[in-house]
Amino acid sequence: MRFKILGILAAVTLISACETAPEEDMASTGDGATTASTTAAATTAMVDPITPGSQRDLMVNVGDRVYFDYDRFDLNDISRATLEKQAAWMKQNSGVMVTLEGHCDERGTREYNLALGARRANSAKDYLVSLGVSASRINVSSYGEERPVAMGSNDAAYAQNRRAETVVR
Amino acid sequence: MLEPIQKKRTAMCFNAFYSTFCKRVLGVLAVGLIIVASVSSNAVAELNIDITRGTVEPLPVAVAPFMGEQTEEISYGRSISDVVAADLERSGLFKPIDSNAFIQSPEDMNTLPRFGDWRIINAQALVQGRTQLVEDGRLRVEFRLWDVFAEQQLVGLAYFTVPENWRRVAHIIADAIYKRLTGEEGYFDTRIVYIAQQSETGSCKATTRLNPFGKRLSIMDQDGENRRYLTDGSSLVLTPRFSPSQQEITYMSYHGNVPRVYIFNIDSGHQEVVGDFPGMTFAPRFSHDGKTIIMSMAADGNSDIYTQNLQTREVAQLTKHSGIDTSPSFSPDGKFVVFNSDRGGSQQLYVMSSKGGSVRRISHDGGRYATPVWSPRGDMIAFTKMKGGRFFIGVMRADGSGERLLAEDFKIEAPTWAPNGRVLMFFRKERTNEDGSGGRSRLFTIDLTGHNEREVATMCDASDPAWSPIIP
Numbered sequence: 300m301r302f303k304i305l306g307i308l309a310a311v312t313l314i315s316a317c318e319t320a321p322e323e324d325m326a327s328t329g330d331g332a333t334t335a336s337t338t339a340a341a342t343t344a345m346v347d348p349i350t351p352g353s354q355r356d357l358m359v360n361v362g363d364r365v366y367f368d369y370d371r372f373d374l375n376d377i378s379r380a381t382l383e384k385q386a387a388w389m390k391q392n393s394g395v396m397v398t399l400e401g402h403c404d405e406r407g408t409r410e411y412n413l414a415l416g417a418r419r420a421n422s423a424k425d426y427l428v429s430l431g432v433s434a435s436r437i438n439v440s441s442y443g444e445e446r447p448v449a450m451g452s453n454d455a456a457y458a459q460n461r462r463a464e465t466v467v468r
Numbered sequence: 469m470l471e472p473i474q475k476k477r478t479a480m481c482f483n484a485f486y487s488t489f490c491k492r493v494l495g496v497l498a499v500g501l502i503i504v505a506s507v508s509s510n511a512v513a514e515l516n517i518d519i520t521r522g523t524v525e526p527l528p529v530a531v532a533p534f535m536g537e538q539t540e541e542i543s544y545g546r547s548i549s550d551v552v553a554a555d556l557e558r559s560g561l562f563k564p565i566d567s568n569a570f571i572q573s574p575e576d577m578n579t580l581p582r583f584g585d586w587r588i589i590n591a592q593a594l595v596q597g598r599t600q601l602v603e604d605g606r607l608r609v610e611f612r613l614w615d616v617f618a619e620q621q622l623v624g625l626a627y628f629t630v631p632e633n634w635r636r637v638a639h640i641i642a643d644a645i646y647k648r649l650t651g652e653e654g655y656f657d658t659r660i661v662y663i664a665q666q667s668e669t670g671s672c673k674a675t676t677r678l679n680p681f682g683k684r685l686s687i688m689d690q691d692g693e694n695r696r697y698l699t700d701g702s703s704l705v706l707t708p709r710f711s712p713s714q715q716e717i718t719y720m721s722y723h724g725n726v727p728r729v730y731i732f733n734i735d736s737g738h739q740e741v742v743g744d745f746p747g748m749t750f751a752p753r754f755s756h757d758g759k760t761i762i763m764s765m766a767a768d769g770n771s772d773i774y775t776q777n778l779q780t781r782e783v784a785q786l787t788k789h790s791g792i793d794t795s796p797s798f799s800p801d802g803k804f805v806v807f808n809s810d811r812g813g814s815q816q817l818y819v820m821s822s823k824g825g826s827v828r829r830i831s832h833d834g835g836r837y838a839t840p841v842w843s844p845r846g847d848m849i850a851f852t853k854m855k856g857g858r859f860f861i862g863v864m865r866a867d868g869s870g871e872r873l874l875a876e877d878f879k880i881e882a883p884t885w886a887p888n889g890r891v892l893m894f895f896r897k898e899r900t901n902e903d904g905s906g907g908r909s910r911l912f913t914i915d916l917t918g919h920n921e922r923e924v925a926t927m928c929d930a931s932d933p934a935w936s937p938i939i940p
Contacts, residue, residue: 445706
């Protein structure tokens, strides 16, 4: 059971790495993902330990993103819980600066989605600030529908794409 | 560059052909071929297309290969007549007759057309022309448009150009024919600026981490030819629009990973940020005099509409509302701005004064509305609509009445007007599969009547089209 969970975590790490890794790294990361269920869990942890305060630390140990309903930018209980952990993490890692990136699914017009992404990023920022994180440590940006993490014109993919990501600068 | 022929020249009888004809109509020609259209009013009544009707039976037209003497001239001539025929065909108003059906050969057309030969194949109009490489290396192209049944010349014009410009001459000729037969300005000698991106097959690949779909600012002729990239793909770029001068484009770029509005000069390749705003600027358009950019800025998560005067750098905030205010578009007279806002709870279209204020909602037929674009004539507004999980391209009168939906699909968006206000271009994005396949994005045109939808072929996937004004 424990092994299985580790395997999933490792896969999550690898997949997430794809999103921010330069293109030339994607092929090798992809190869790693195919073997993640058997060996990658142990080796990943050993070869590449998680640096506190890094993007991977945030992703693996805290959660680097929160999700939104269609055409909404208000935070639900799960999102607030994630942001509360992020706020605590930012206090622990007081030198870390982040950018909150707002994203949308494709079921809107491009320009409206840029505005909606800005709203989502700002919702997350406002909550972090209300929890005591200095606003000067947080940038906001919006990518609208330009950077989906999940492919597919279906509700499951849309749900993953409606998000605010916290990215360590 | 392109020079319309001087009046003095147009009055000449070309190279002694049409010699009998010349004597007969020399009076008309001497006035200048440019205004030949105003004579022979009887014939005008016979050969005229009413393009405001819903469906039009396309007018059969014969476009004869333009004559030439040297091989190179003949080659240019054929290419030009092919482009003229293709322009006319794509408008949906004309049906070029297959050249295999032609009885009179181009070589045989140094004299007046044998109208009987063209009537037999039911050509209502006949286009003939001639190409000639003149001593200074330029290409001289002349053409005549005939009313076959009235046996009258409707238009006759000649142009000099550098040979590489032959496509433009073909489009200008197609515009002249369109104008003469429909009474409306043509739109063939125009360009499209758009966003090219990697296609499913992997061609046009220019992806980077910061620009995952390899989106590049691109420009082409309205028929999809002469495509070229204006940016190298290192930054994500979106939503370009032409200035009235055509030499500048405003667009949004994530250059340096900071999303802002830029101006791109087509001649110099120079790019410049518009203004110094504290937040993301997006959704830019020029005013019709080219002096002002109108756009949105998101500050503290809220998007409002701003203008910046490009000469004085003066900034004005036009909306101040907690709703999303974006996708602004000036009326052609510059007095009003139409935009979309969710201030009333859902995304709707609103019109306000171009100074801000006097805001009133104009969309009322249910659903969400976006990307309003004021027509060049000022009487209509085109928009994207979302309803019941579907996307639509539609038009309404400027007061919001008379809504008509022209196209519907899974995702279609961003209409842009041809400069004559008769045709709209937009993009269509297909569904994406879970493995990332599918999801093609392509450009289409549709007539204002909702008929004659056509794809504009682009090598790469394409979105965010913006139609140029008429090229000066």
